[in-house]
Amino acid sequence: MSELSAQAEKEVEGEKASNSVPEKIEAVGESAPEEQKVMSAVDTFLAQFYLSKFSKQIALQYMKKIAADPSDDNERVKAWLMRGMNKIIKAPDNCDEWQRGCPDKVPGIRAQAVWDTKDFDWVERIEENFNVILEELVALEGLDVSGFQPYRAPAANDKIKNESDGVGVEATDAGSWNVFYLSLGKVMNFDDNRAKCPKTVELLEGIPGIYGHSFFSCLSPKSHITKHNGPTNKKLRCFLPLTCGENARLRVGGVERVPLQKGKILIWDDSFEHESWNDDETSRITLIFDIWNPDLHPKERKFLSFLTNSQLRAQKKIVEASGNEDNFFSVIDRAQYLDVAKEELWT
Structure with a gap:
């Protein structure tokens, strides 16, 4: 899912490397330690949604699918996933100051009152x-x-x-x-x-x-x-x-x-x-x-x-x-x- 990294590059910039999740979700072909780190981040992120084993597999398949999607159909969710996996708290650049109190902000959405x-x-x-x-x-x-x-x-x-x-x-x-x-x-x-x-x-x-x-x-x-x-x-x-x-x-x-x-x-x-x-x-x-x-x-x-x-x-x-x-x-x-x-x- 290397495409996800490009969407999150700006969001992750400035984060300490030691605290940052590798900027891809699919760890195929990577070394075992990095693969474990990636999958640990994925597991931690998805845990908040209390997915069953079956539902979790559906979510993982979807995440792999959108990572390979060359269109912009999933660009906002890609960025949202990367922010969640990297535990980024700072509001997305597109958000308005009046949205600061909103707990769940998806990047790439117009900030229009x-x-x-x-x-x-x-x-x-x-x-x-x-x-x-x-x-x-x-x-x-x-x-x-x-x-x-x-x-x-x-x-x-x-x-x-x-x-x-x-x-x-x-x-x-x-x-x-x-x-x-x-x-x-x-x-x-x-x-x-x-x-x-x-x-x-x-x-x-x-x-x-x-x-x-x-x-x-x-x-x-x-x-x-x-x-x-x-x-x-x-x-x-x-x-x-x-x-x-x-x-x-x-x-x-x-x-x-x-x-x-x-x-x-x-x-x-x-x-x-x-x-x-x-x-x-x-x-x-x-x-x-x-x-x-x-x-x-x-x-x-x-x-x-x-x-x-x-x-x-x-x-x-x-x-x-x-x-x-x-x-x-x-x-x-x-x-x-x-x-x-x-x-x-x-x-």
Whole structure:
């Protein structure tokens, strides 16, 4: 996999030779000590994804295949792999200063806070179905159990506001944030919610490059979601405001006031530090969903998705076995049973 070395040369430059992994993954024809060093680096890197023996072989075969690929279809993943194997912490050169707080940054992806919706041919179709989506949202108000739950994160991840009910922490320092999950990767089941909004789900699944995270998001009046970074630049976040007043606002990186307009899609990169306010007297409800960053080739998306899904499945099993309830999966699951006042949703 000598091609990988060329992609990582700039990233590795300046690292101490004694700490640097040889700049190739495939060790065929090399001396035994160097081969062992290379394979040790590969094993250490892949261990974080908890791959089974079979899945690990698939990953290794893919890594060998892309190393020999003369096209640029896998250039970003090549660079990402080399950074991981060489344990490089410094942000890629292409990243913006507002992305520093994002833990997983793939090299070679544009650092662009807000994207032009004209570059995405599916936007018009979603906007044309605004009333279809709104109708399914409004129908939730008449249900005994709407499906909305407080947004919570593991307490260990944040020190904003530990909740007295023992279920994680909120992401707000004013007001409240409640969510209605439709999908969250492939390891959590929201079939009941999806059954309540079948047309919305169908529309989302028809979007090219859909990432697999989608939910209705409700900010109650006078709410503020504190500043934070998303987990990765592999994806973009899409907003479709369904109820939205004039004083709802969003900051993304250095863009202090990103326009929010009812019925109009907004596409932005949540790996940038961001925060959100609803200063109106009415709730702001938005359909939120993620798409793969279009700078990633479909081959790269497939490989990255393969690793991520393996990691999430394994982590879910680990935390279930440990009994630790302060984790991503348990917090979301337990938050489903917390009461949400109707006035927080439908004001």
